[in-house]
Amino acid sequence: MGRVSERELPGVGARFDLATSDGDQLGVVVHRSGRRDLAVYDEADPDACRAVVRLEEAEARDLAELLGGSRISEAVAKLRHDVAGLTLEWVEVLDGAPWAGRSIGEVEVRTETGVSIVALVHDGDARPSPGPDDRFEVGTTVIAMGMAEGLEQLAERLSG
Amino acid sequence: MPMLAAGSAEIALAFVELGAIILGLAALARLSHRVGLSPIPAYLAAGLLFGEGGVAQISRADDFIGLASEIGVLLLLFTLGLEYTGAELTAGLRSGWRAGGADLALNFTPGFVAGLLLGWGPLGALMLGGITYISSSGVVSKLLVDLDRMANRETPAVLTVLVFEDLVMAAYLPVLGVLLVGGSVLSGAISVGVALAVTAVVLLVAVRFGGPISTLMAARSDEALLLSVMGLILVVGGLAQQVQVSAAIGAFLVGIALSGEVRHRAEALLTPLRDLFAALFFVLFSLRIDPADLPPVLATAAVLALVTAATKIATGRYAASLLGVGPRGRNRAGMALVARGEFSIVIAGLAAGTVVTEALAPTAAAYVLILAVLGPLLARLNPAPPAWVGRVPGFRRRERSGVAR
Numbered sequence: 188m189g190r191v192s193e194r195e196l197p198g199v200g201a202r203f204d205l206a207t208s209d210g211d212q213l214g215v216v217v218h219r220s221g222r223r224d225l226a227v228y229d230e231a232d233p234d235a236c237r238a239v240v241r242l243e244e245a246e247a248r249d250l251a252e253l254l255g256g257s258r259i260s261e262a263v264a265k266l267r268h269d270v271a272g273l274t275l276e277w278v279e280v281l282d283g284a285p286w287a288g289r290s291i292g293e294v295e296v297r298t299e300t301g302v303s304i305v306a307l308v309h310d311g312d313a314r315p316s317p318g319p320d321d322r323f324e325v326g327t328t329v330i331a332m333g334m335a336e337g338l339e340q341l342a343e344r345l346s347g
Numbered sequence: 348m349p350m351l352a353a354g355s356a357e358i359a360l361a362f363v364e365l366g367a368i369i370l371g372l373a374a375l376a377r378l379s380h381r382v383g384l385s386p387i388p389a390y391l392a393a394g395l396l397f398g399e400g401g402v403a404q405i406s407r408a409d410d411f412i413g414l415a416s417e418i419g420v421l422l423l424l425f426t427l428g429l430e431y432t433g434a435e436l437t438a439g440l441r442s443g444w445r446a447g448g449a450d451l452a453l454n455f456t457p458g459f460v461a462g463l464l465l466g467w468g469p470l471g472a473l474m475l476g477g478i479t480y481i482s483s484s485g486v487v488s489k490l491l492v493d494l495d496r497m498a499n500r501e502t503p504a505v506l507t508v509l510v511f512e513d514l515v516m517a518a519y520l521p522v523l524g525v526l527l528v529g530g531s532v533l534s535g536a537i538s539v540g541v542a543l544a545v546t547a548v549v550l551l552v553a554v555r556f557g558g559p560i561s562t563l564m565a566a567r568s569d570e571a572l573l574l575s576v577m578g579l580i581l582v583v584g585g586l587a588q589q590v591q592v593s594a595a596i597g598a599f600l601v602g603i604a605l606s607g608e609v610r611h612r613a614e615a616l617l618t619p620l621r622d623l624f625a626a627l628f629f630v631l632f633s634l635r636i637d638p639a640d641l642p643p644v645l646a647t648a649a650v651l652a653l654v655t656a657a658t659k660i661a662t663g664r665y666a667a668s669l670l671g672v673g674p675r676g677r678n679r680a681g682m683a684l685v686a687r688g689e690f691s692i693v694i695a696g697l698a699a700g701t702v703v704t705e706a707l708a709p710t711a712a713a714y715v716l717i718l719a720v721l722g723p724l725l726a727r728l729n730p731a732p733p734a735w736v737g738r739v740p741g742f743r744r745r746e747r748s749g750v751a752r
Contacts, residue, residue: 194503197435197510198488202498214498219611226498234500234676 223247275305276338278329281346292319300340302333365411372626383493383727385486387688388719390626391712394633395641412627419628420696421584421598422621423689424520427484428602429614431510433554436603439510446504446666447511453658455480461651467704470526474694474703477519478711479655483688484509486719490683490726501676504666505683516690517599521546523694524593527701542592546600553604561609572609573616576601595693625689632696633712640709648713656721659684682729686722691715 194202200218207213212228214236221244229237242250280287286294291304307314307321308328314321323329323345331341375389431439439447458479462472487509491497521542526535553560564579566572580598587597605613663681672680695711 195435195438196497196503197439197506198430199497199506202503216497218497224495224497228498232673232675234672235679236495236498239495239498 225250273332274335274338275330275332276342278331278338278342278345280323280325280327280329282325284345284347286323286344287325288322290320290322291317294344296341300333300337300344302331302337302341304329304331306330361411368412368627368630369623372630376626384723385483385489385686385688385719386626387483387486387629387692388716390629391633391692391716391719394630395636395638395712397634412631415624416628416631417594418581419621419624419626420595420693421580422617423625423628423693424595424599425580425602426614426618426621427513427516427690428599429605429610429617430484430488431513431603432606432610433557433603435510436514437554439507440514443507443511446507446662446669447515449665450508450511450659450662451480451515453662454655457651457654457658461647465647465704465706467707471698471703471707473523473526474698474707475651475710477523477694478687478691478714479651481512481516481687481690481694482509482659482684483686483690483719483722484512486686486688486722487683490686490723494726496679496683499676499679500670501663501667501672501680504670504672504680505663508662508666508684517546517550517596518543520596520599521592523697524596525591527697527703528591529701538591541590545587545590545592546596549600550603553600557604557606560604561606564605564613565609569612569616572612576605576613576617577620593697595697628696629689629692632692632708635699636709636712640705641713644706644710645713648710649717651710652714652717652721655687656685656718656725660725678731679726679729682722682725684722685718685725687715687718 192204194204196202196216200216203215203217205213205215212233214224214226214228216224216226218224223242223244225240225242226236227238229235296302296304304317305315306329307317307323308330309324309326329341329345331338333341371393372386372390375393376386379386379389455476457476459472459476461479462475463469465471465475467475487505491502491505496502522539525538525542528538529535564572564575566575580601583601584594584597587600588594660678660681663679663684664677667677667680691711692715695708698707
């Protein structure tokens with residue numbers, strides 16, 4: 188995943204910004220109503236948009252499907268739906284954190300926190316279902332699933 | 348039975364009158380939307396044209412219109428409260444106090460000073476200050492959507508200012524409500540304290556326990572939800588009025604307390620009702636103004652409009668500069684905030700039947716008439732700022748630091 192940043196829009200929803208490697212600045216406004224605005228920022232005036240596409244909820248889903256991003260998010264949404272209380276969390280491994288550089292088996296993630304590591308994402312390379320020998324390298328984004336409490340403990344040890 | 352016959356004739360006339368008024372408003376709303384303006388100035392202008400005599404002509408439907416316009420005020424404030432969640436308000440207070448404080452200082456002061464200079468006394472000045480302070484969140488949000496500016500980087504600055512104004516209203520309205528009732532300085536001070544304490548407690552309850560309240564209100568059918576919410580607004584509004592906190596603030600707090608899915612549905616259900624009742628409120632407000640009172644206040648309103656358009660632009664530019672937005676974006680943020688509308692009229696409407704000067708209502712009407720038209724026009728045309736804006740001391744510094752970031 189590229190560098191996505193989020194900004195709250197009070198009364199409206201939230202805006203997500205994304206810079207493509209080609210240099211284009213993209214923005215997605217997620218309205219509370221489910222509507223999405225897809226915006227391409229203007230190079231001459233980076234605060235304004237060169238083009239804005241308004242998408243209804245279903246249209247946004249169709250577009251996501253075409254762009255190939257829907258399978259993962261849909262699977263996740265389904266899982267969340269299936270098991271109440273289960274949450275998916277993205278945690279970045281920071282330098283100096285207790286578990287930074289150590290392997291999954293070594294620190295006994297499951298026993299310690301009760302969460303499952305779904306995938307490790309490093310430099311855009313995803314490693315789904317990692318084994319006990321895989322390490323929490325600094326800069327890796329850890330995708331974990333579990334109860335909120337356990338995820339909090341995990342976050343403390345990876346980015347604390 | 349002659350009684351019944353007379354009664355039904357009366358009702359028939361009332362229906363026709365009310366219908367004619369609403370059809371008239373419908374034509375105005377249609378016209379306004381076609382030219383891309385808020386219908387509020389059109390409603391006000393229509394009311395002014397018919398003038399004082401108009402009230403006599405619609406006497407048969409007058410009882411209903413009077414009550415309906417009061418409900419319109421409640422629904423306006425309710426939807427204002429509904430616009431932001433408790434969390435957003437708390438965040439707005441934490442992150443928006445600089446922009447919000449500048450907004451208050453720059454836009455309340457001109458109205459307040461003008462009120463004092465016009466000899467309206469502290470209370471009249473307080474009201475005029477409120478009228479010049481508050482932007483029309485309805486007009487501003489609609490402009491942002493219509494002009495496709497939701498994704499723009501200066502837009503969070505605009506929204507932050509609106510959120511903060513929302514919070515200021517939560518303190519301003521109860522204070523004003525108490526002061527309008529009058530009484531000695533001491534009893535007034537106590538009442539203001541009580542009103543603010545009640546508001547603070549309810550606000551806290553709304554932010555903390557919004558979830559349970561919403562769950563309680565939740566109903567499968569839209570009909571049940573509509574009636575529950577409408578009933579709650581009226582009861583809380585009435586109780587608030589009873590303890591002199593002003594019914595409007597009660598409705599506002601109900602809006603804040605609703606959250607989650609209920610809030611979403613309530614918004615969809617009550618917005619059409621608000622549009623109906625609020626339209627009657629605007630037209631009744633201006634119908635009560637004698638057209639002869641308008642020319643003397645026109646110059647005052649025009650000067651005030653120009654000054655506070657400039658101060659609002661300065662506010663928006665400052666707020667956007669805090670987010671590191673470039674010069675053009677800062678300018679857009681400023682222009683977007685200029686419009687004043689529904690809440691300025693709500694404030695002026697509170698003065699009806701109190702000791703405050705009679706010149707307030709026509710001044711407010713003329714003022715809103717100017718800025719509710721000028722604001723959207725400025726936002727659409729987005730003219731380059733006059734050179735002197737950059738020369739205001741302190742302003743330039745901000746702009747530089749904004750660019751550097």
